[in-house]
Amino acid sequence: xxxxxxxxxxxxxxxxxxxxxxxxxxxxxxxxxxxxxxxxxxxxxxxxxxxxxxxxxxxxxxxxxxxxxxxxxxxxxxxxxxxxxxxxxxxxxxxxxxxxxxxxxxxxxxxxxxxxxxxxxxxxxxxxxxxxxxxxxxxxxxxxxxxxxxxxxxxxxxxxxxxxxxxxxxxxxxxxxxxxxxxxxxxxxxxxxxxxxxxxxxxxxxxxxxxxxxxxxxxxxxxxxxxxxxxxxxxxxxxxxxxxxxxxxxxx
Amino acid sequence: xxxxxxxxxxxxxxxxxxxxxxxxxxxxxxxxxxxxxxxxxxxxxxxxxxxxxxxxxxxxxxxxxxxxxxxxxxxxxxxxxxxxxxxxxxxxxxxxxxxxxxxxxxxxxxxxxxxxxxxxxxxxxxxxxxxxxxxxxxxxxxxxxxxxxxxxxxxxxxxxxxxxxxxxxxxxxxxxxxxxxxxxxxxxxxxxxxxxxxxxxxxxxxxxxxxxxxxxxxxxxxxxxxxxxxxxxxxxxxxxxxxxxxxxxxxxxxxxxxxxxxxxxxxxxxxxxxxxxxxxxxxxxxxxxxxxxxxxxxxxxxxxxxxxxxxxxxxxxxxxxxxxxxxxxxxxxxxxxxxxxxxxxxxxxxxxxxxxxxxxxxxxxxxxxxxxxxxxxxxxxxxxxxxx
Numbered sequence: 001x002x003x004x005x006x007x008x009x010x011x012x013x014x015x016x017x018x019x020x021x022x023x024x025x026x027x028x029x030x031x032x033x034x035x036x037x038x039x040x041x042x043x044x045x046x047x048x049x050x051x052x053x054x055x056x057x058x059x060x061x062x063x064x065x066x067x068x069x070x071x072x073x074x075x076x077x078x079x080x081x082x083x084x085x086x087x088x089x090x091x092x093x094x095x096x097x098x099x100x101x102x103x104x105x106x107x108x109x110x111x112x113x114x115x116x117x118x119x120x121x122x123x124x125x126x127x128x129x130x131x132x133x134x135x136x137x138x139x140x141x142x143x144x145x146x147x148x149x150x151x152x153x154x155x156x157x158x159x160x161x162x163x164x165x166x167x168x169x170x171x172x173x174x175x176x177x178x179x180x181x182x183x184x185x186x187x188x189x190x191x192x193x194x195x196x197x198x199x200x201x202x203x204x205x206x207x208x209x210x211x212x213x214x215x216x217x218x219x220x221x222x223x224x225x226x227x228x229x230x231x232x233x234x235x236x237x238x239x240x241x242x243x244x245x246x247x248x249x250x251x252x
Numbered sequence: 253x254x255x256x257x258x259x260x261x262x263x264x265x266x267x268x269x270x271x272x273x274x275x276x277x278x279x280x281x282x283x284x285x286x287x288x289x290x291x292x293x294x295x296x297x298x299x300x301x302x303x304x305x306x307x308x309x310x311x312x313x314x315x316x317x318x319x320x321x322x323x324x325x326x327x328x329x330x331x332x333x334x335x336x337x338x339x340x341x342x343x344x345x346x347x348x349x350x351x352x353x354x355x356x357x358x359x360x361x362x363x364x365x366x367x368x369x370x371x372x373x374x375x376x377x378x379x380x381x382x383x384x385x386x387x388x389x390x391x392x393x394x395x396x397x398x399x400x401x402x403x404x405x406x407x408x409x410x411x412x413x414x415x416x417x418x419x420x421x422x423x424x425x426x427x428x429x430x431x432x433x434x435x436x437x438x439x440x441x442x443x444x445x446x447x448x449x450x451x452x453x454x455x456x457x458x459x460x461x462x463x464x465x466x467x468x469x470x471x472x473x474x475x476x477x478x479x480x481x482x483x484x485x486x487x488x489x490x491x492x493x494x495x496x497x498x499x500x501x502x503x504x505x506x507x508x509x510x511x512x513x514x515x516x517x518x519x520x521x522x523x524x525x526x527x528x529x530x531x532x533x534x535x536x537x538x539x540x541x542x543x544x545x546x547x548x549x550x551x552x553x554x555x556x557x558x559x560x561x562x563x564x565x566x567x568x569x570x571x572x573x574x575x576x577x578x579x580x581x582x583x584x585x586x587x588x589x590x591x592x593x594x595x596x597x598x599x600x601x602x603x604x605x606x607x608x609x610x611x612x613x614x615x616x617x618x619x620x621x622x623x624x625x626x627x628x629x630x631x632x633x634x635x636x637x638x639x640x
Contacts, residue, residue: 017635018635056468059468059472060471060472061468061471061472062634062638063634081474081476084472084473084474085474087472089468089469089472091465091468091469093465094465095464095465095466095467095468095469096466097262097266097466098464099265099266099269099270100262100265100266104265108258108262109469109473111258112255112258112259112470112473112474112475113473113474114474140269156469
């Protein structure tokens with residue numbers, strides 16, 4: 001791990017939301033974690049723990065209230081546009097343009113992510129081959145199955161060949177087959193040396209994919225490290241037990 | 253600028269494939285509005301009473317005051333005159349709507365009479381009755397003059413009148429209606445086409461983007477938020493401008509199918525250029541307003557609700573301009589939207605008043621910039637963009 005480059009580092013990353021004039025909530029509190037190249041970092045936590053907010057700050061969608069994150073060597077506060085050059089983001093919802101085809105979608109996202117014009121076609125073909133999308137490349141997105149849409153969503157986040165991938169609940173709501181396809185690709189991206197940060201609340205996904213995990217509860221990181229080391233430290237034998245113990249819950 | 257263009261191209265491509273956009277940009281201006289106006293014209297022209305065949309009713313009070321005048325009215329075949337002796341009876345009839353015109357005649361010493369005429373404004377029969385009654389009065393006065401001059405030994409024919417007026421009616425009724433429709437209604441329907449096209453598309457590409465959760469994929473790209481808003485603004489602006497052009501084409505050619513010929517001789521290339529200078533900033537104002545609303549709203553439905561007051565404002569301003577119901581003098585040309593419509597009306601009539609065009613331009617263009625800036629400001633605010 002030490003020989004690898006640190007691609008993402010958060011420093012006291014905090015986000016507060018104002019609910020009304022008197023009330024604010026702290027969605028993420030002083031988050032400190034890091035992810036290196038060729039590593040999959042999992043952020044685990046129940047719903048409302050602050051996973052999406054944390055990923056949105058790392059991806060420059062949201063501005064931190066205090067603290068910062070350095071992504072691909074650039075500070076999210078100071079150079080958000082530069083940070084975006086090195087990241088690919090997959091949101092929880094697929095969020096696709098229904099009236100465009102996958103080919104049109106990818107071309108648009110390749111362009112707005114700064115891929116050179118002469119590289120767009122070869123890269124698109126590459127992604128189509130990697131994700132096995134050739135069959136439905138010309139069909140309108142509205143007419144695609146959920147699995148096809150998820151592939152397109154994934155393709156969109158990697159079309160510009162970013163070295164850092166941020167996936168928010170990448171397998172949520174997917175059937176077993178599609179879920180396996182997605183996890184297989186994540187492993188493939190890892191093998192290519194990309195840095196992957198993903199959020200999930202599905203323990204076996206985390207167990208299968210992540211090198212290190214951060215357990216997030218009520219906006220705070222309760223534990224951060226390699227899965228085996230954490231299990232050893234807490235004296236537990238599986239990730240689910242670890243999660244409940246760290247998060248302060250009880251295993252049902 | 254390249255990024256703005258990329259957003260624009262994507263939105264246009266997506267919009268073109270949307271049936272609703274096609275309806276708002278093509279069907280409404282080219283088919284629906286002309287058909288609606290044509291049918292209104294068709295049916296309203298059928299309802300116009302035939303003046304020649306109309307015999308309005310006249311309530312005449314106090315025949316005894318001037319038997320001669322009464323005789324004139326009784327002899328007028330195009331008026332059905334009823335004479336009343338009882339005090340107030342004629343007025344009662346008129347007020348209850350049984351007659352179209354009221355004549356209250358009184359003796360005036362030493363030898364004349366006074367006549368009080370009452371009619372109902374904007375009542376077709378009443379106005380016809382008034383016009384015919386005036387003719388009867390003129391005949392009566394001429395006859396009285398002849399008698400008086402004769403008793404003084406002067407022949408009426410010897411006195412030449414100091415002035416003679418002759419009124420010529422030029423043009424047929426159809427072209428007059430066409431001109432009126434063009435000058436009054438065209439600006440109204442153009443602005444209606446602009447706002448309906450802008451609203452439909454604007455809500456979808458702003459609030460709809462949030463609702464469909466596509467927004468975050470744009471926000472993590474290399475597009476700045478300014479570029480995203482400007483690309484969307486440019487899309488709405490283009491579509492609304494196309495709808496405006498189509499509404500002109502639709503009304504000019506569509507109304508022809510209903511027998512209404514619109515006089516287009518004033519629309520020279522230079523006038524058309526001035527029309528663009530007047531209308532395009534208006535399109536920009538409405539487009540940016542719609543984009544601002546869409547940026548604020550969480551869903552398309554919510555955006556549609558917020559757009560309703562804007563639609564009402566546009567419709568009411570359009571009606572105000574169409575009916576000429578506001579007399580603020582030159583100040584009118586400094587009131588956004590209203591000034592565009594008023595200047596547009598003038599230009600269609602062939603009048604190029606550079607002060608009016610200039611006043612409209614210098615008030616509308618900065619407003620459009622301000623609204624675009626406001627939309628960008630809204631789009632940059634996290635608490636608005638990610639409002640729960």
